[in-house]
Amino acid sequence: MLFLIFFNRLGFSIPLQMFEIMKGWANMGDKEKLGNVNISEEVIATIAGAAAVECYGIVGMAARKLKDGIAQLLGREDLTxxxxxxxxxxxxxxxxYIIVSYGVNIAEVAKNVMERVKYSLSKYTDLETRAINVNVQGVRVSNGG
Structure with missing residues (x-):
């Protein structure tokens, strides 16, 4: 089972299961509504990045800004x-912004990323997805094997 931990701005970790419960509270009827739940863009970015790197053919996330045309592969801690x-x-x-493995069908990988990210955002946030844009910043060739 996938178990992610999100960190709020005060540095406290929130297990993904608790995030599901919080989402349920946000969807209660008006009579039972206790207040508002605001989801930060950083949390949305973490969910989207985590969903993307789970997809087949993805080597990792790339930095949004390219310097000298070189895509920098980011580590797991830099998903956002x-x-x-x-x-x-x-x-x-x-x-x-992603880096894909050499030899994969880039269009299929991008489509899979779009579908998985849309599903994850819907599941964990109930936000309506206006658009998911996949920018392939590079292709990583493995060292053989």
């Missing part, structure tokens, strides 16, 4: 740096 989020009300637009 390869994701740009634009949140407008309950609609979200996500731009993903």
């Amino acid at each position: 740096k390869g994701v740009q989020v634009k949140l407008e009300g309950s609609q979200v637009t996500v731009d993903l």
